[in-house]
Amino acid sequence: MKIGAIEVWPPVVLAPMAGVTNAPFRTLCREQGGGLYVSEMITTRALVERNAKTLAMIRFESGERPRSIQLYGVDPDVVGRAVQMIAEEDLADHVDLNFGCPVPKVTKKGGGSALPYKRDLLRRILRAAVANAGTLPVTMKMRKGIDDDHLTYLDAGRIAVEEGVSAIALHGRTAVQHYGGTADWDAIARLKDAVPEIPVLGNGDIWSADDAISMMERTGCDGVVVGRGCLGRPWLFRDLDNAFTGVTERVRPDLGRVAATMARHAELLVEHYGGEAHGVLDFRKHVGWYLKGFTVGAGPRRDLATARSLAELGERLARLPGDQPWPADAADGPRGKSNARERVHLPDGWLDDPYDAAVPEGAELDSSGG
Known part of the structure; x- marks a missing residue:
């Protein structure tokens, strides 16, 4: 392409x-x-x-x-x-x-x-x-x-x-x-x-x-x-x-390999943000996605999502049963939020004229990232 x-x-x-x-x-x-x-x-x-x-x-x-x-x-x-x-x-x-x-x-x-x-x-x-x-x-x-x-x-x-x-x-x-x-x-x-x-x-x-x-x-x-x-x-x-490329092999990591990826992800975030507190905090949102389908209780999940340093995160990742195999179908399928909305929030009168080329007042956002 x-x-x-x-x-x-x-x-x-x-x-x-x-x-x-x-x-x-x-x-x-x-x-x-x-x-x-x-x-x-x-x-x-x-x-x-x-x-x-x-x-x-x-x-x-x-x-x-x-x-x-x-x-x-x-x-x-x-x-x-x-x-x-x-x-x-x-x-x-x-x-x-x-x-x-x-x-x-x-x-x-x-x-x-x-x-x-x-x-x-x-x-x-x-x-x-x-x-x-x-x-x-x-x-x-x-x-x-x-x-x-x-x-x-x-x-x-x-x-x-x-x-x-x-x-x-x-x-x-x-x-x-x-x-x-x-x-x-x-x-x-x-x-x-x-x-x-x-x-x-x-x-x-x-x-x-x-x-x-x-x-x-x-x-x-x-x-x-x-x-x-x-x-x-x-x-x-x-x-x-x-x-x-026509290769049938698919990656199916056990929990140990997933944990190693989680640790590296957190380390990269710390390096990116230039501070351990910011990087580890930003990583928290990823914990549930990485562990989807694995048999990991609410307590260990909570501990990982509240770690305050790379050392603390590493210690808690090490407690996971690393030999637990990839959970197949339980790990696949929808990930992230999937709810529909009742309505779309629009500027007043937005639907009145589909060819109106005027820029809405205050339309430009002053910060990035969604």
Whole structure:
């Protein structure tokens, strides 16, 4: 798969996930196999204002190539300036635009998965991004629409092609579904049929390498985007690498190997943040994902999730029964939050005119990370 001039093999992309896909996690995943590994969501306003936290979030490890940044923005002018900054200062090799985030603090400002409903505003943003990107490819990630009564993905796909976007990723859910229900792979097939000129990547319910192969066979998409399926499982990218090269072997680590990966993940976070307290605290969210399916009681899980230092974490990991085998089906399937929402939070009057290109007041967020 080619995204602009970038060759991506296997055709696998790590989805940007707030608080997860920082440099340490990308390192763990990249060591397992090839593909494209994207940063956490970076807000365009925070980037152009050179917010210190945001600038730290776009640091890549020396061996990370290609370097991919996902941007969130609602104002075409600010998006254009952010992309220009990335291109002129050589901050990345690829820019992805976020039109898929369903969280209320984003959609209520007209951003993320709410934005493609405003067709002309979407066009203005894409045009500004591509015009300022120089030789960098610009891609976009989106959802089917706001809800089943307000589907936008086919219109958005054609607009993207017309404005010079290099590839599109579609999460087969609407914003109101959030991460609930089942991803609509048929929508991915329809989008591929509608925009044959550029690569279409499918996203949603890829919990195993076999799911990725099945999605591509069923939809005809050019690649896959993996999000929640790799939480606590960076070795999923080894499985994906194997699957796309015809190797049947799959990684099935025992609890001892999982514990060793957990310890290394925490160490990388400490190094990344430059402080043990911050790094160990940030690691806590990963404990449940790593241990999914294993027979580990509530007490040991709680102890691991409340460790205050690498030494304390290491001692508690050492108490786990390292020879416990991979729990097979119990470790597979949905990971992370999967509840639908009752409604999507939108700006007042957002649905009145799908061609209104005005930027909502106060739409640009001033901090990054979702």
